[in-house]
Amino acid sequence: MRIAVCIKQVPDTEARLRVAKDGKWLDEEDLRFVINESDEYAVEEALTWAEKTGGEVVIISLGPARVQEALRKGLALGAAKAIHLVDEAYQGGDARATAVALAAAIQNEGADLVLTGSQSDDVGYGSTASLVAGHLGWPHAWLVMGLEVEEGGATAKVTREMESGMNEVFRLTLPAVIEVQAGINHPRYASLKGIMKAKRKPIDKPTPAELGLDAASLGAAGSHLEILEIAFPDSGDGAQMIEGDAAAAAKELVEKLQKEARVL
Amino acid sequence: MSEQVWVVLQHREGKLHRMSKEAIAAGQRLAGEIGGTVSGVLLGSGLGDLVAQASAFDLATLYTVDDSALQDYNPGAYVAALTPAIREQAPAFVVFPHTYQSVDYFPRLGQALDAALVPEVIGFENGADGLIWQRPILGGKLQARVRVKTSGTVLLSVQSGAFPADGAAAGQADVEPLPSVPSGLTSDREILEVQQVGDDQVDLTKADVIVAIGRGVGGADKVESLRELAKVLGADIGASRPVIDNGWLLDADGNVERERQIGSSGQTVAPKLYIAAGISGAIQHLVGMKGATCIVAINKDATAPIFNIAHYGIVGDLHEIVPALTEAVAAVKG
Ligand SMILES: Cc1cc2nc3c(=O)[nH]c(=O)nc-3n(C[C@H](O)[C@H](O)[C@H](O)COP(=O)(O)OP(=O)(O)OC[C@H]3O[C@@H](n4cnc5c(N)ncnc54)[C@H](O)[C@@H]3O)c2cc1C
Numbered sequence: 001m002r003i004a005v006c007i008k009q010v011p012d013t014e015a016r017l018r019v020a021k022d023g024k025w026l027d028e029e030d031l032r033f034v035i036n037e038s039d040e041y042a043v044e045e046a047l048t049w050a051e052k053t054g055g056e057v058v059i060i061s062l063g064p065a066r067v068q069e070a071l072r073k074g075l076a077l078g079a080a081k082a083i084h085l086v087d088e089a090y091q092g093g094d095a096r097a098t099a100v101a102l103a104a105a106i107q108n109e110g111a112d113l114v115l116t117g118s119q120s121d122d123v124g125y126g127s128t129a130s131l132v133a134g135h136l137g138w139p140h141a142w143l144v145m146g147l148e149v150e151e152g153g154a155t156a157k158v159t160r161e162m163e164s165g166m167n168e169v170f171r172l173t174l175p176a177v178i179e180v181q182a183g184i185n186h187p188r189y190a191s192l193k194g195i196m197k198a199k200r201k202p203i204d205k206p207t208p209a210e211l212g213l214d215a216a217s218l219g220a221a222g223s224h225l226e227i228l229e230i231a232f233p234d235s236g237d238g239a240q241m242i243e244g245d246a247a248a249a250a251k252e253l254v255e256k257l258q259k260e261a262r263v264l
Numbered sequence: 265m266s267e268q269v270w271v272v273l274q275h276r277e278g279k280l281h282r283m284s285k286e287a288i289a290a291g292q293r294l295a296g297e298i299g300g301t302v303s304g305v306l307l308g309s310g311l312g313d314l315v316a317q318a319s320a321f322d323l324a325t326l327y328t329v330d331d332s333a334l335q336d337y338n339p340g341a342y343v344a345a346l347t348p349a350i351r352e353q354a355p356a357f358v359v360f361p362h363t364y365q366s367v368d369y370f371p372r373l374g375q376a377l378d379a380a381l382v383p384e385v386i387g388f389e390n391g392a393d394g395l396i397w398q399r400p401i402l403g404g405k406l407q408a409r410v411r412v413k414t415s416g417t418v419l420l421s422v423q424s425g426a427f428p429a430d431g432a433a434a435g436q437a438d439v440e441p442l443p444s445v446p447s448g449l450t451s452d453r454e455i456l457e458v459q460q461v462g463d464d465q466v467d468l469t470k471a472d473v474i475v476a477i478g479r480g481v482g483g484a485d486k487v488e489s490l491r492e493l494a495k496v497l498g499a500d501i502g503a504s505r506p507v508i509d510n511g512w513l514l515d516a517d518g519n520v521e522r523e524r525q526i527g528s529s530g531q532t533v534a535p536k537l538y539i540a541a542g543i544s545g546a547i548q549h550l551v552g553m554k555g556a557t558c559i560v561a562i563n564k565d566a567t568a569p570i571f572n573i574a575h576y577g578i579v580g581d582l583h584e585i586v587p588a589l590t591e592a593v594a595a596v597k598g
Contacts, residue, residue: 095381123401124384127367134371161529169456183509226413227408230407230409241578256576261557
């Protein structure tokens with residue numbers, strides 16, 4: 001099977017976040033970026049099914065030049081080639097515009113199955129991959145916790161998370177877009193050999209024209225949404241903060257839990 | 265004609281989903297804001313008593329679709345049933361509860377209609393430039409204010425807890441079939457089974473005290489000090505999702521204790537005391553524990569959103585604070 005996997009690079013959740021001067025997004029200077037958590041699981045799932053079916057993985061990402069590092073990581077893990085939608089026209093879009101570009105890249109490449117994460121850890125629309133499926137006219141499933149490709153790739157058995165600790169199992173026809181949830185598998189680590197080999201693997205950078213796309217449907221121009229401002233939330237009533245070294249703070253907390261909150 | 269707001273209601277096993285009521289509350293507020301009317305939409309097979317439950321709200325109309333293809337949720341039939349009516353009636357807004365069901369299909373519906381999608385709304389304001397939507401980003405560390413630039417119907421999903429269900433006004437809705445539903449709806453998923461995740465041996469819903477472990481713990485080999493704290497407190501252990509996903513919380517047989525996950529895809533708990541150690545406070549975690557009477561947060565990052573909902577907070581390394589806390593508890597519990 002030829003499997004396309006779409007990944008996004010997002011700010012490290014541990015990173016110190018600062019709002020940019022224009023207030024519309026983060027100040028990206030000195031910010032650390034990582035592969036979006038659920039996308040790492042998607043890469044693993046793609047590699048697993050490519051191995052089982054004797055196919056190969058194409059890894060795709062839309063984003064600025066820094067994204068190359070994430071693609072190299074995917075190549076080091078075992079993807080055969082990468083596609084980087086780096087052209088300026090692709091950038092700054094919402095789920096709608098991003099899906100237009102990703103779908104075109106997938107169509108251009110040809111794939112029997114598309115894997116993605118369920119939601120990005122930065123803007124978190126959770127809709128991009130479903131929109132990609134819509135463009136391709138394929139079924140999709142969100143929050144997938146189990147995948148079994150059946151019948152030589154004709155169908156797939158999918159386990160999908162529902163709320164409150166329940167899973168739903170169903171079958172759909174392939175090709176499809178499968179949006180995996182973190183925890184579906186155990187992502188592998190790159191080997192030294194993999195890292196060396198990755199250096200020679202191709203990263204294509206198709207322009208919108210090469211994908212037959214009109215710039216008006218991409219990036220900010222092709223978006224329904226516009227982020228006006230981002231800000232740290234109002235801390236509400238906030239917690240009563242307990243200061244001091246560990247021992248002193250622990251003692252004071254226990255006292256408060258006993259006498260003030262009366263829960264001990 | 266005044267502008268319309270529609271609310272698509274979710275249900276399970278003959279009961280309206282809790283978040284459907286929150287979506288009604290949001291829809292009513294939105295309709296108030298734009299001077300419009302609000303109607304409900306109920307899809308399913310053999311709706312029966314659900315119609316009575318759903319029409320008991322202050323809705324202009326309750327639109328229903330009762331069709332065997334809607335017996336089990338599937339995106340194909342849901343999108344096909346809703347698309348023509350929304351296209352023809354052109355409501356200004358269609359509100360969905362931000363659930364694992366809605367978010368599975370509402371992008372496809374948005375695409376069929378080329379309508380704007382605003383997922384995970386936690387608030388809105390009506391400004392000079394029209395409606396501005398608030399939504400959490402970066403795991404709830406920040407919030408974004410977003411605007412829809414294009415015209416036409418806007419589909420939005422409202423996050424749990426943002427529009428409390430008790431804000432949903434009661435009333436009596438006229439019940440009508442949803443117009444223009446195509447005949448021959450078909451399901452695009454062959455449902456095989458519904459499973460419970462993990463075993464059902466661990467029930468945290470009745471726990472009095474929970475010590476919850478977050479990714480900040482740093483590894484499977486580092487959870488022991490939290491187990492000790494739980495022991496002196498007589499508490500149950502819970503965990504955030506990444507702790508489970510990474511396989512850091514194992515039972516005596518070395519199996520991952522997924523049933524100890526707390527949050528939207530795990531258990532919903534309401535203990536007297538909830539100690540969150542190394543948990544940032546993402547919304548999907550908060551929905552599972554914010555009903556706790558007393559929440560204590562231990563986190564090395566003073567800006568972690570968990571401190572916004574905690575009652576007591578300590579900023580610092582949990583590996584120093586937790587053992588100190590164990591000692592302090594042991595001292596008073598003797
Ligand atoms: C559809 C969906 C469903 C989800 N369902 C759930 C769910 O049911 N439950 C759930 O929990 N999550 C769920 N999530 C994931 C959720 O969005 C968050 O990613 C998750 O809750 C984060 O877990 P965390 O707080 O442990 O980790 P992080 O967000 O990584 O936070 C770790 C925290 O630890 C602190 N820290 C680090 N080291 C230390 C130290 N030494 N001492 C003290 N503090 C330290 C850091 O400052 C940080 O605040 C879901 C996500 C999606 C998209």
